[in-house]
Amino acid sequence: QQQVKQSPQSLIVQKGGISIINCAYENTAFDYFPWYQQFPGKGPALLIAIRPDVSEKKEGRFTISFNKSAKQFSLHIMDSQPGDSATYFCAASRTDSWGKLQFGAGTQVVVTP
């Protein structure tokens, strides 16, 4: 049973465009929602994270939007660059569950020049 559902599976965006990736969760006990970026042959690297007490968090060109009532959160990559081409994973964890992460299936983003 996948606890975090991620879409789309892949997307292609032109340089300078906006990439949007969506995730939905069922478990209302989740209280930490990170996004990870992974390049081929590498481990995931934390990009940005949010807690449910805020609706939006921005770090540089990356923004998380969080909708607690809808149990959804999304990653927006502004001014997408070819170097952003990677696989992005959303995840969720619970404070009372040792912080183990439940990951989405991933979105492969390709930024064309």
Added chain:
Amino acid sequence: DTGVSQDPRHKITKRGQNVTFRCDPISEHNRLYWYRQTLGQGPEFLTYFQNEAQLEKSRLLSDRFSAERPKGSFSTLEIQRTEQGDSAMYLCASSLDRTSGMNNEQFFGPGTRLTVL
């Protein structure tokens, strides 16, 4: 480099052989996690250590899998009698305990890619 390191980076083995992977977490991190990632999927939780204590094991971790973290420092993951279905990337991550006031930011190592022939 003060990040999480894993060794080996790649391992090819024949079905039925035993393999062991090592993870060295960030030195001050007391939490250590093992995940498994198959092609085209997100990482799946395998097991968790708080210092040297193994506090949780996923149902994915069959009795052929064993993990240790002696002295609360590095960790090893051993797979006995490997099967072709064990082929995957095995990822290690570490973090600081939330009770210290820090968030649950997990730092991942580069992974060990296992291929079982």
